[in-house]
Amino acid sequence: MNIAFSPCPNDTFVFHALVHGLISDTPSFNVTYADIDKTNYWAANRQGPEVMKISYAALPWVLDDYRLIPCGGALGRGCGPLVLTADKSESPSTIAGKTVAVPSDRSTAYILFRLWTAQNIPEDIGDIRIMPFDEIMPAVQNREVDAGLVIHEARFTYPSYGLHMLQDLGEWWEEDTGLPIPLGAIIAKRSNSMNHKKLTEWIRASVEYAWENPAASREYVLEHAQEMSPDVAESHIELYVNEFTRDLGRDGYAAIESLLGRAAEAGLVPSFNLEALKK
Template structure:
């Protein structure tokens, strides 16, 4: 049996799938790989196009009738999260804010915790810094490894969404990216896939440098130490199985959005 897995080109995603796609471990299935940015995958998930797909916590609400979340492969920020940046420290209320996509976790977190924007302008995540530099927007929400390089262009952090999350949720990690598996797949196959992916993540954690080198073929920066630093920010103790702590964090994430009347009350389905 062959499964089609769609993931992002972000180094943390590629790192976790390294052992599966490079045949470093034995697997229960043959896996075919599709690589697209997260907002594209959020939108394509509406059609149930892939057996397994990367998805944002926000995007998942729109496809919970098609997919289950898996406890393996999630990106939770233990002390990091999306950043709102600008040319200078500004009051964000009423401003034009660049967002990496309406279905991204980052945009929903902004809506949960930041002052109401005058306009949300959807811009691909790796073009947000330039949009700010070119005065197309007043500020932007940064995700992925751009979080480690924006200051080189003289931009400054205006709001750290992890800090706002921490005030609300205490020491619980901030939910960001997940993997989802087709709901109509037999449970036995879902569990076999999860085991393969858990083993792949563990292998990468045990062979970090090799896995980082593999992930760099998708990287936007030719800097091994930078990419390794980013990967280890988000591939952490919760990535193999996010367990009760991850479930509790997700519950609070969706509760906050519902309490703010941004979304309807929602409970994810998790395997």
Template sequence: VEDIEKLNKRAIQHELDITAVSAHAYAYLKDYVILNSGGSFGINYGPIVISNRNIELKKLHEHKIGIPGKMTSANLLLNLAIGKFDGIEIIFNKIPQYVSSGLVDAGLIIHEAQISVGDEFHKILDLGQWWHDFTNGMPVPLGINVISKRSLATQEIIEFDRFFKRSIEYGLEHLDDALEYSMQFSRGNSKMLIEKFVKMYVNDLTTNMNQEGKDSIITMLRKAKTNSILSYDELLFIDSNNQQIQKYH
């Protein structure tokens, strides 16, 4: 199983026709369309910043923070929340260890590490809560799936999105079987922990992000563009109802 930041980098090189990437990373991609299905959105929860000591939120940007990748959505959200900071890239599941040993002052926690992290840490910032307040209740855009429009025609992309949605629906209808299958990719975590993680980030927007999910992605990337954090030309989404690709700037 590849780390999400590795997938982000492979997508930038256009090595993959279809792949999961961070919503943040989409700003750096060319000729990929965002699929309606398979996205990961937090509903009033998301990545968290932890430390082994209590750090004032207003001074968090002054500290060295372990991050799971520069192109992760978590990193962009933290940048939007606190401004520029010294981010040290660390494999996501090693970040608590780096914080505990004092190699970094704080750590940005994502994925199942959010659930498994111990009570010995202070929670400095909940980016899910921050984003919820900042946007008046929008879901937190984290992971998306994209498809190459270099490799597939528009109609093929729309057809794939339809089949992809149905596969997710089938997995949710047979959740126990799906969890059992996913255990081979669980990085040694227990089935109970993986089930808890899945139920945190697999929701109605995973089946179909609809306009609500699209708006949250657009809002995050536009805000980052306004703040001169990143730049992009256009955002491409599938409009299944009208059988076409939607463009946003």
């Protein structure tokens, strides 16, 4: 079976057992390591493998062809994207009419950013510039852009660039909704040959194996951690791998429905039947 997920520590930690044959009665897996902006478009263009990690923000474009798997993904609290600036400010209006770098225009981070700006910046921002996430903080630092929307380990490393947090979008979302933040989703093709129930069981078993044997995946995680230090990689895993990774549950589904429902109302994603999230 073909599967694609990012080289980020939370994904390699979660899928280590599955792709290394440590879960019984599973097929062999051919892994493609790809950042979520790539898998989002692969799914939308029906070009990707049978199983993929994508952004929850991309689901409205792909639900006709892919089914949401209720485990293995990333939702959580205290783990949202950040809006960073070179100069310290507490007023959202400081980026009104300015250039903001974002890692994707089809991501949860981008949806949260647009919903936050609509609520807090009446005149809106100026130019949105898409760039690789690892180039955003240097661009803000060098004042090539006025602000940057950052994700992943940038939560832990942005002070080393001398940058300042204008807004923690996860904190804003949680205060506004009381719900966790839906970040990355696991999807599988809607195919008669795909046993979605079995796949769910395999992924859940891989999550549980990772928790029970945290040292087993350490070498694999660090091999793909993009020069991340072991301490940062561990913090990354602790932040993004949680009970929602084991099972979405009621709050997980409520968070997804709230995020995508709001986004559809704002015209940020196509309208779709929310019931399709569970079918």
